[in-house]
Amino acid sequence: MRRWGRATAARRRMFCFWLLLLGFALVTLALSDLLNRDKSHSHRNPGPPRRPLQRFPIPLDLEVIVDSRDPALELGLDLAPLKSLQEDQLLFVPSTQGTKSPPQKKGNYKVLLPGTSKNATAPAPPTRGEMGKAVQLHLEGSERETELAAVLKYGFNEVVSEKISLHRRLPEARHPGCTGGQYSESLPLATVVICFHDEAWSTLLRTVHSVLDTAPKQYLQEVLLVDDMSQHGHLKSVLSEYVSHLDRVRLIRSTKRLGVGGCRTLGAARAAGEVLVFMDSHCECQKGWLEPLLERVAQDRTRVVSPIMDMIDWQTFQYNATQWPVRGVFDWRLDFHWESNLTLQDKDPDSAAHPLRTPALGGGVVAIDRHFFQSVGAYDAGMLLWGAEQIELSIRVWSCGGTMEVVPCSRVAHLDHHQLPYRFPDQELLQRNKIRVADTWMDAYRKIFYRRDTLAHFIRQSDSPNITERLRLKKSLGCRNFHWYLTTVYPQLYIPQDRPALSGELYNVGAGSCADYPRGQGPQGGPMNVAPCSGTGSQHCDLNVEGEVRWGPMGALCLDAKGERVVLSPCPTHKPTASRLQWKFIKLSGQLVHQQSQLCLEAVKEGGLPQNSTREVSNHASTREASNQASRGGLFLRPCTHQPRQQWHFEQLVAPKDA
Ligand code: UDP
Ligand code: MN
Numbered sequence: 001m002r003r004w005g006r007a008t009a010a011r012r013r014m015f016c017f018w019l020l021l022l023g024f025a026l027v028t029l030a031l032s033d034l035l036n037r038d039k040s041h042s043h044r045n046p047g048p049p050r051r052p053l054q055r056f057p058i059p060l061d062l063e064v065i066v067d068s069r070d071p072a073l074e075l076g077l078d079l080a081p082l083k084s085l086q087e088d089q090l091l092f093v094p095s096t097q098g099t100k101s102p103p104q105k106k107g108n109y110k111v112l113l114p115g116t117s118k119n120a121t122a123p124a125p126p127t128r129g130e131m132g133k134a135v136q137l138h139l140e141g142s143e144r145e146t147e148l149a150a151v152l153k154y155g156f157n158e159v160v161s162e163k164i165s166l167h168r169r170l171p172e173a174r175h176p177g178c179t180g181g182q183y184s185e186s187l188p189l190a191t192v193v194i195c196f197h198d199e200a201w202s203t204l205l206r207t208v209h210s211v212l213d214t215a216p217k218q219y220l221q222e223v224l225l226v227d228d229m230s231q232h233g234h235l236k237s238v239l240s241e242y243v244s245h246l247d248r249v250r251l252i253r254s255t256k257r258l259g260v261g262g263c264r265t266l267g268a269a270r271a272a273g274e275v276l277v278f279m280d281s282h283c284e285c286q287k288g289w290l291e292p293l294l295e296r297v298a299q300d301r302t303r304v305v306s307p308i309m310d311m312i313d314w315q316t317f318q319y320n321a322t323q324w325p326v327r328g329v330f331d332w333r334l335d336f337h338w339e340s341n342l343t344l345q346d347k348d349p350d351s352a353a354h355p356l357r358t359p360a361l362g363g364g365v366v367a368i369d370r371h372f373f374q375s376v377g378a379y380d381a382g383m384l385l386w387g388a389e390q391i392e393l394s395i396r397v398w399s400c401g402g403t404m405e406v407v408p409c410s411r412v413a414h415l416d417h418h419q420l421p422y423r424f425p426d427q428e429l430l431q432r433n434k435i436r437v438a439d440t441w442m443d444a445y446r447k448i449f450y451r452r453d454t455l456a457h458f459i460r461q462s463d464s465p466n467i468t469e470r471l472r473l474k475k476s477l478g479c480r481n482f483h484w485y486l487t488t489v490y491p492q493l494y495i496p497q498d499r500p501a502l503s504g505e506l507y508n509v510g511a512g513s514c515a516d517y518p519r520g521q522g523p524q525g526g527p528m529n530v531a532p533c534s535g536t537g538s539q540h541c542d543l544n545v546e547g548e549v550r551w552g553p554m555g556a557l558c559l560d561a562k563g564e565r566v567v568l569s570p571c572p573t574h575k576p577t578a579s580r581l582q583w584k585f586i587k588l589s590g591q592l593v594h595q596q597s598q599l600c601l602e603a604v605k606e607g608g609l610p611q612n613s614t615r616e617v618s619n620h621a622s623t624r625e626a627s628n629q630a631s632r633g634g635l636f637l638r639p640c641t642h643q644p645r646q647q648w649h650f651e652q653l654v655a656p657k658d659a
Contacts, residue, residue, distance in 0.1 A: 143159070147159045151315075154199075154203075154417075156200075156203075156314035156315070156317075156415055156417055157316070157317070161203055161317050162200075162202045164317055166209045167209050167210075170284055170286050170411075171321075172286075175324070175352040177353035178292070178353050179288070183291040183292070186298075187219050187298055188219075188275050189218075189272075189274055189275070190215070190221060190274075190276070190277050190293075191222050191224050192215070192277045193226060193264055193267035193277065193279065194208065194223065194280070195226045195228055195260065195264055195267060195281065196227060196235070197227075197228040197230050197257070198232045199282060200282075201239075204235075206282075206284060208243075210283065211285060212248070214286070214288070215290045216290065220290070221248075221271075221272050222271070222272060223246075223248060223249045226252055226254065226267040227251065227252070227253040228254055228258050228259070229255070229256060229258075239251065250270075259386060259389075260386050260387075261381070261389035261392075262381060264378075265378040268374070268378060273370065274369065274371075275294055275367055275370065277293065277367045279365050279412070282312070282415035282417075283413060285411075285412045285413075286307075286413070288409070289307055289411055289412050290410070292409040293306075293307065293367040293407055293410050296405065301369040301371070302372055302397075302403060303369075303404075303405065304372075304397050304404045304405075305355070305361075305368075305404070305405050305406070305407050305410075306361045306367070306404075306407070306410075307365050307410035307412040308322050308407075309338065310411055311413060311416050312413045313416070314416055314417055320413075321411070322338070323340050324408050325340070325342045326339065326342070327339055327357075328360040328394070328404075329358075329360055329490070330391050331552070331553035331555075332448050332449055332452045332493075333434075333449065333537070333553040334391055334434040334453070335553065336360060336390055341523075353408060354408070355408065356408070358405055359485075360390065360395075360490075361394055361404050362390055363389065364414040365412045372402065376402060376477065377396060379393060382466065382467065382469075383436060384432065388433040389433065392433075392436070392437045395441045395442075396479070398485055399482075400478075400479040400480075428455070428459055431455050432465065434456055435456050435459060435465050439460075439464075440467045440474065441474075442482045443482045445483070445486070447654075448495070448496055451498060451504075451540060451653065452538075452540050453536070454535060454537045494550060494554065494555035496550060497542060498542055500652060501587065501652075502543040503540070503542040503543060503652065504540060504650040505533050505535075505539045505540060505541075506549075506650060506651075507648065508603040508644075508648055509590065509647035509649070510644030510646070511605070514533035514539045516529055516531035517539075518531075521568075523556070524569075524570065525570060526568060527566070527634055528559070528566050528567060528568060529634040530635065538553075542555065547582030547583055547584065548577055548581055549592075552568075555571070556570060557569065557571060558571040561596070564637050564638075565635075566637060580596045582595035585648070585650070589642060589647070590646070590647035590649060591640055591646055591647070592648050599640065600637070600638055600639070601646065602637070602643075602646045604635070604645070606633035
């Protein structure tokens with residue numbers, strides 16, 4: 001009994017021991033599972049999407065890399081947010097039929113974009129805002145309406161573009177002195193960085209093929225496509241697939257919207273070529289465009305160069321060659337323009353093949369040495385979305401030791417948009433970019449900008465930009481000031497005097513409106529009229545000590561008189577100013593007196609004919625024309641009286657102490 005009892009007790013102890021052991025084993029297992037959960041997790045339970053970015057830091061700015069040279073890269077990056085790879089608006093089917101743009105290596109593909117094919121069954125792409133909705137309602141399959149929808153979506157006629165070959169050749173437009181050009185054998189290699197956000201398929205791929213078709217292989221390191229977080233379906237996996245079949249083309253994607261400058265800076269950081277060529281995603285290159293750019297950069301690594309930018313019409317996709325000479329400039333509202341009616345001082349007939357120094361370059365195509373780009377401060381990372389980044393780069397390059405030029409033997413055509421849906425989700429973004437330029441680079445001259453862009457002024461008053469980094473850069477590079485830039489690089493820009501009470505909006509007491517220059521009359525000038533005061537600075541003018549009333553953000557148009565009609569015409573480039581262009585403001589009476597005629601500026605009502613022209617009726621066509629114009633109202637010269645329609649004030653929108 002006892003023996004039996006002892007034996008039982010021993011067995012029970014053994015049992016307890018095993019139980020304990022089992023428990024321990026179980027706890028250890030559970031613990032180890034808990035510790036290793038993340039590592040083995042995906043095998044058992046896919047669960048919600050993982051966030052590997054938090055645990056294994058990989059470049060935050062990159063989402064997917066497609067590289068035809070190294071397919072392993074595609075697999076190597078196990079990146080989480082796959083949303084940009086959803087094929088939600090696109091059909092992508094292997095095709096046996098001939099296509100316009102088959103990838104060169106693998107079979108044939110046909111890309112069916114919604115709306116462009118009768119057979120397309122995919123849902124229409126998402127439309128943007130109210131404008132897009134309105135268009136969809138009218139989309140009943142008619143060609144015209146499809147075109148309208150394309151214009152609203154892309155800012156150009158994508159239906160026409162889609163019908164044009166991705167390999168079309170542009171007609172020769174180069175000067176004969178350019179075509180036989182021999183370039184050095186050892187030019188540096190280029191990376192062509194093409195940033196895009198919601199670009200159309202046809203324009204994007206035509207840009208890529210155009211580079212591949214025109215750039216000599218020995219000078220082309222790669223074409224680097226940078227997707228700035230596009231939403232359109234065709235730019236997702238179909239593009240990745242397409243690009244993976246192209247030689248020397250890489251595609252990287254940003255996981256956050258970077259804007260033009262940020263996107264280009266990202267591209268530059270990933271580029272392997274010695275020279276960066278930033279190119280818009282809707283360009284077409286002329287034969288021989290790359291070599292002259294590379295040569296100019298190779299000769300001097302601080303030279304930043306651009307081709308002549310030809311134009312592709314947004315409606316017809318017709319190619320229009322730009323007339324030489326042309327250079328890039330900007331005005332006091334910090335808007336960029338190409339200026340093409342210049343006369344070259346150099347009378348040498350070969351000058352048409354010589355590079356021309358330029359105060360600024362547009363963003364369409366810019367070539368810059370990669371190291372110089374980095375050392376001069378890339379693009380301003382504080383600039384958002386779109387606008388003024390090329391002006392910032394231009395002022396910085398010049399002020400901090402570089403130069404800029406247009407190289408006429410290089411030509412690239414750029415698609416000029418009609419309007420772009422993405423550009424202004426927020427009106428203030430452009431102003432904020434401009435504020436950064438003004439505050440970083442323009443010293444006291446920034447006041448001239450703020451008087452001409454009052455929205456920027458008010459934003460600046462409530463919110464100052466964080467430009468500490470850029471000011472530090474400016475200091476460390478030993479950059480010159482804006483006065484140097486204005487006098488040395490861009491002496492053609494008129495520097496307004498903006499004297500108090502003699503500059504601002506020209507307000508008419510009788511009409512209760514302001515002197516105005518209707519938009520769209522061009523840089524050569526035209527008739528003035530009165531319109532509601534804008535308050536934005538767009539009607540700002542400046543009566544200077546020479547007696548000229550300088551108009552517009554460039555200050556290059558002057559208040560002038562053609563007979564009785566008051567017009568704007570190009571200001572004189574030499575002094576003394578002719579009395580026809582001189583005015584005197586009598587503060588007490590508010591009269592603005594034309595010095596040559598001693599007549600006064602009057603805001604004539606619609607239908608109000610000036611007495612003179614009715615009295616001196618002649619058969620002269622121009623007099624009849626003046627009378628007709630007067631019946632529509634506008635600004636005229638009239639004998640001086642004290643009536644309110646001859647009383648004017650220069651209203652400064654920005655108080656001098658605030659600017
Ligand atoms: N872009 C971009 N991100 C943006 C806005 C524009 O990558 O947030 C690209 C755009 O696709 C184009 C280039 O930057 O390739 C310049 O933009 P856009 O053509 O609108 O400027 P524009 O030529 O009209 O000055
Ligand atoms: Mn563009």
